[in-house]
Amino acid sequence: MAFEPPRRLVRALGETAPDGDDWLAKLPEVAERAVARRELAVERVQVPGGRSSLVVLVRTAEGAPAVLKLAPRRARPGSERAALAHWGGRGAVQLRDVEGGAGAAESVEGTDEGVLLLERLHPDVSVRSLPEAKALLEAAGTLRRLWVEPPASHPFETVAERTGRQAEAMRAGAAADAEIAPLVDAALAARAELLAEPPERRLLHGTFRQSKVLAGDRMPWLAVGPDPVVGESAFDLARLVRDRVEDLIAQPSGASTTRRRIKRLAESLEVDQERLRGWTLFRAVESGVRARRVGREQDAELLLEFAGWL
DSSP: OOOOOOHHHHHHHHHHOOTTOOHHHHHHHHHHHHHHHHTOEEEEEOSSOOSSOEEEEEEOTTOOEEEEEEEOGGGOHHHHHHHHHHHTTSSBOOBSOTTOGGGTEEEETTEEEEEEEEEOOEEEEEGGGSOHHHHHHHHHHHHHHHOBOOOSSOOOEEHHHHHHHHHHHHHHHHHHOGGGHHHHHHHHHHHHHHHHSOOOOEEEOSSOOGGGEEEOSSSSEEEOOOOOEEEOHHHHHHHHHTTTHHHHHHSTTHHHHHHHHHHHHHHHTTOOHHHHHHHHHHHHHHHHHHHHHTTOHHHHHHHHHHHHTO
16 A cells, blocks of 8 residues: 555654655655565554654554554654553553564664554544543543653653753744743743752653543553653643643633643642643743744744743
8 A cells, every 4th residue: 555644744744854854755665664574464544643653553464453653763763662661551552562673673775764563542532532621630540650660771861851952942942032032031940940859750751642642442541652751740741731722722711720720630640739830831832932933833822822821
């Protein structure tokens, strides 16, 4: 079959691709090789799919349903593999090729292409389909199971390292746009304070939100698509606070609803409320500045207005 990447993936990768990147051009060839090596039967490409990888619904040679995921190196598929292996299915989708080998990485014309064979969940049913209060409850319960001690020698970025890179881009954005400079300054000040005395070191999902929690058969809900990082739990929970941000912005009571959400999530997961507020501020401003940089002005406005409530 033709492995045509969904428009959503093409658009998202086009915003972040470095000059000369040809991963999308090579993707059909990489997908065909990955399918042939594993003797998979292809059902369909998942649409609209994600923003950083191609997801293909397949069946193994034994007829078992599975998912083949292909991601460029900059999406850190090796880090995702290591995290999924460490979780071992607890709260997250399981690897179907735990030992690596044929499933670890493809090399096409000198370029490593991340390939993961995963347990099949229900790709069209996420926690986001539930009523908001129930969705937050189920998502938070899933996230709690992922917060474990990282391996002794781990390959993961730390929160300090990841947010350090992001902080540089935020400063550049503020220098070019005086309107957002006060919010950027507040976010960077919050980051500095938070990093001064981190309360714990846990393996975190890294990009957790409601749409990253899918219905499963082995467990009712399981997380997918981690971009793992090591740090404090509040950093991971911060992205969940702003889920359905467009609905929050549309509400006259959006600011008070956000404050209540922070309080409720912090209490339910035993996270310090002020630390959660601080990381929510930093992550919302970082996302807003990044959206503005790539021309997604509507998203930027929503995120920066949300950040102003914090």
